[in-house]
Amino acid sequence: MAMKRKTARWTARGYSEAKNFYEVLGVDVEAAIQTALCTPLSLHCWQADDVRGLESHTEAVDSGGILATGQYPGRARTGDEMRQDLEEVMRLSPGVHRVNLHAIYAETDGRPVARDALEPVHFRRWISWAKTRHIGLDFNTSFFAHPLANDGLTLSHPDRKVREFWIRHGLAARRIATAIGRTLRSPCVLNHWLPDGRKDSPADRWTPRRRLLESLDRMLGDHEGVDRRWCRDAVEGKLFGIGSEDYVVGSNEFYAAYALTRGVILCLDMGHFHPTETIHDKLSALLMFHPTLLLHVSRPIRWDSDHVVLFNDDLRAVFLELVRGGALKRVWLATDFFDGSINRLCAYVIGARAVRQALLFALLEPTARIQRLEAEGRGGEKLAWMEQMKTAPFSAVWDELCRRAGAPVGAEWIEQARAYEEQVLRQRG
Numbered sequence: 001m002a003m004k005r006k007t008a009r010w011t012a013r014g015y016s017e018a019k020n021f022y023e024v025l026g027v028d029v030e031a032a033i034q035t036a037l038c039t040p041l042s043l044h045c046w047q048a049d050d051v052r053g054l055e056s057h058t059e060a061v062d063s064g065g066i067l068a069t070g071q072y073p074g075r076a077r078t079g080d081e082m083r084q085d086l087e088e089v090m091r092l093s094p095g096v097h098r099v100n101l102h103a104i105y106a107e108t109d110g111r112p113v114a115r116d117a118l119e120p121v122h123f124r125r126w127i128s129w130a131k132t133r134h135i136g137l138d139f140n141t142s143f144f145a146h147p148l149a150n151d152g153l154t155l156s157h158p159d160r161k162v163r164e165f166w167i168r169h170g171l172a173a174r175r176i177a178t179a180i181g182r183t184l185r186s187p188c189v190l191n192h193w194l195p196d197g198r199k200d201s202p203a204d205r206w207t208p209r210r211r212l213l214e215s216l217d218r219m220l221g222d223h224e225g226v227d228r229r230w231c232r233d234a235v236e237g238k239l240f241g242i243g244s245e246d247y248v249v250g251s252n253e254f255y256a257a258y259a260l261t262r263g264v265i266l267c268l269d270m271g272h273f274h275p276t277e278t279i280h281d282k283l284s285a286l287l288m289f290h291p292t293l294l295l296h297v298s299r300p301i302r303w304d305s306d307h308v309v310l311f312n313d314d315l316r317a318v319f320l321e322l323v324r325g326g327a328l329k330r331v332w333l334a335t336d337f338f339d340g341s342i343n344r345l346c347a348y349v350i351g352a353r354a355v356r357q358a359l360l361f362a363l364l365e366p367t368a369r370i371q372r373l374e375a376e377g378r379g380g381e382k383l384a385w386m387e388q389m390k391t392a393p394f395s396a397v398w399d400e401l402c403r404r405a406g407a408p409v410g411a412e413w414i415e416q417a418r419a420y421e422e423q424v425l426r427q428r429g
Helices: 002-024 029-038 079-092 120-133 160-184 206-219 252-262 280-286 313-324 344-363 367-375 379-390 394-405 412-423
Strands: 041-044 097-102 136-140 188-192 231-236 265-269 293-297 299-301 303-307 331-335
Touching (some): 029 394, 041 344, 079 344, 097 120, 160 188, 188 293, 231 293, 265 280, 344 394
Parallel strands (some): 231 265
Antiparallel strands (some): 299 303
């Protein structure tokens, strides 16, 4: 107890000094904290169970290139266990949260339900839970890990019957998203990603894209039971993946044009580009034309491996761009990673806190001063101040943000996560 009081006094003193430092540079620290806390972050549910879902398959299915590695104890096996883990993540991570579901997390009470027959009732427990916690839900179609996706093609498949099945799945998801948004009185972002592509040197790149275009237009058109006020459709491109190393039908270029001409949201996943390519420079280019974007925050290593998000240069660069351009309110933020080789709760919290840290870091930059120096041709001073901010007393403001949110300060969360692992995760076998 004495140590806690001492830590609290140190934190308060550190925050006061840090606040003075930033305010001398023209930064409104209080406003930065409030914005960082109030910006919603949608937590993906699939880190809890290694993207296995809650379905029962009777046939062998391919993963569709989505693979979580590792056998660390404590994987969630039921919807109740997933929600339990997510509640702990939200307790240990400051700020406003949402939760992001995939269609494969329907709870059907042991009855097999085809993906094209899913209904809002199959997500009633998720919706009720979210309503009780006063959080929003987002949704995703699941065009993978299914017998009709085993050859790597879904909406661009040459067999019309296969395409029709996946179109019906997309429509079912849109009706579910509409019901979620309407019930929770918060628009539900419905993201559509599909693994369609070829492993090596296709002879025809045109025809699959024509089929995908036709399928998307049918799926994302106006339909009974779909209300665009509550269902916000997004499309997500990719450079390559397992089984589609040479050719992805739904590339970023394809979807950037599609979203712009069809009035849907373009999703940028931080791991869906060339291994040396980052997305921060794309934001100002795309937001010149697109009204909004969906960002999937991930961390690639050599390929789209969806590693746990860290407070690194790439992440900070993304939020600096959004803050400098006044575009923070034009993006939807969601995490997207999966790692079964470490304590899954730790992975969750590290990623969620890193996103919020990067946001706060960007909001504490004296942007007006730095941009003025650049406009005046004082590039050396501009660069010097950018470097100076890297060693500014950021951590004291972050600790204050956590304290105000009722979240653990500093490294306190690590011990609490270890206790949760011992008391909950390891009891799952």
